[in-house]
Amino acid sequence: MTGTGDGRGVGAAPAPAARTAPYRVGVIGCGGISNSHLRGYREIPAVEVVAGADVSEAVREDRQSRTDELGIPKMYASAADMLEREQLDIVSICTWPTLRPEMTELACDAGVRAILAEKPMAVDLAGCDRMIAAAERSGTLLVVGHQRRFRDRYIKARELIDSGAIGEVVEITSYGSADLLSSATHSVDLIRFLLHDDEAEWVIGQIDTRPQQRQNAPTGYQQWEESGMRYGHHIETGAFAMIKFRGGVQATVESGIVQRKGRGGWPMSVYGTEGMLEVGPDRPAAGEHLLRALVKGQADWLYPEATVTAGFKEEVEALIDVLEHGGEHPLNARSARHVHEILMAIFESSRQRARIDLPLALQSHPLQDMVAAGEVERR
Numbered sequence: 001m002t003g004t005g006d007g008r009g010v011g012a013a014p015a016p017a018a019r020t021a022p023y024r025v026g027v028i029g030c031g032g033i034s035n036s037h038l039r040g041y042r043e044i045p046a047v048e049v050v051a052g053a054d055v056s057e058a059v060r061e062d063r064q065s066r067t068d069e070l071g072i073p074k075m076y077a078s079a080a081d082m083l084e085r086e087q088l089d090i091v092s093i094c095t096w097p098t099l100r101p102e103m104t105e106l107a108c109d110a111g112v113r114a115i116l117a118e119k120p121m122a123v124d125l126a127g128c129d130r131m132i133a134a135a136e137r138s139g140t141l142l143v144v145g146h147q148r149r150f151r152d153r154y155i156k157a158r159e160l161i162d163s164g165a166i167g168e169v170v171e172i173t174s175y176g177s178a179d180l181l182s183s184a185t186h187s188v189d190l191i192r193f194l195l196h197d198d199e200a201e202w203v204i205g206q207i208d209t210r211p212q213q214r215q216n217a218p219t220g221y222q223q224w225e226e227s228g229m230r231y232g233h234h235i236e237t238g239a240f241a242m243i244k245f246r247g248g249v250q251a252t253v254e255s256g257i258v259q260r261k262g263r264g265g266w267p268m269s270v271y272g273t274e275g276m277l278e279v280g281p282d283r284p285a286a287g288e289h290l291l292r293a294l295v296k297g298q299a300d301w302l303y304p305e306a307t308v309t310a311g312f313k314e315e316v317e318a319l320i321d322v323l324e325h326g327g328e329h330p331l332n333a334r335s336a337r338h339v340h341e342i343l344m345a346i347f348e349s350s351r352q353r354a355r356i357d358l359p360l361a362l363q364s365h366p367l368q369d370m371v372a373a374g375e376v377e378r379r
Helices: 034-042 057-065 079-085 097-109 125-138 152-162 180-194 312-325 333-352 366-372
Strands: 023-028 047-053 090-093 114-117 141-144 169-175 200-208 238-245 250-256 268-272 276-279 291-294
Touching: 023 034, 023 079, 034 047, 034 090, 034 312, 047 079, 079 097, 090 097, 097 114, 097 125, 114 312, 125 141, 125 333, 141 312, 141 333, 152 180, 152 268, 152 276, 152 291, 169 180, 180 238, 180 250, 180 268, 180 333, 200 333, 238 333, 333 366
Parallel strands: 023 047, 023 090, 090 114, 114 141, 169 250
Antiparallel strands: 169 268, 200 238, 238 250, 268 276, 276 291
């Protein structure tokens, strides 16, 4: 594949190409989050998962021995070997974020047509820019897994907002359940989704960096006792931020130990000039709903019907649609980069004790820098 050099490879595709055989899919990094990718692919007849790559021998043996939806027929110890031998069309990158820029470059250089990279896009903006540059060079469609945009309750919420049911949006509050990069990346992306990808003007925030008393565990904490890191990078213990968008809306994000109790599962509150709506968590408690709204002209809450959806199948279907018909993917890499820029600005605001105006020139991760300078104690 030759590079286009015109940016089409970031989130859009050129003219459609005829396709008869299934798209050949490979997965780089076959740990826990890859299960969701595999389940999504299995629901789509137009794709076939043919190979995976993982450095763990135990993971490779497990995937290759399985006969269920989570099995992978051929496993490699090296992503480079898999990319060289398998003639892949689509690659899911499910490694830790520290490795995603390198894996994206490998996949682009191998000529794959599309990449679905897990979130967060990378650790710092330098990594995000490496990924975008690689996709532009090769003409590869690069998508980042903020798949919650495809979940029914957020779609219904945006439809209510667009209908004018709560008047003009004034404020949005979103709750992330863990650290900013692992969890609140969804929170910020969902705010932007409700605002039709409005860009942030400035950010002010604070992080809590007290040591966390943890033991080694799954979901990124496998090396916690040795490194004090999650998914290979440093994390904060809690965060709070205010984000001002160009259209005038202000949003707040709460995560970690400063998040209000019982607000896990990415719920949101949206306040308008003539009403409000609440998006419920992934697993509503007794008496909670996936979506409810106080709309203008109504005294009581309305409960629009919303179903529980995962979003992984839908993000792949949208990827295939862009490959075959052109256009821009809703989870395009430039949108994900702006989400990451907002997250980096929260850390930088805490470091500088000041409002951070965007765009952000800093390419490194402020928390990583603070740890390296001895300004933050780890563990």
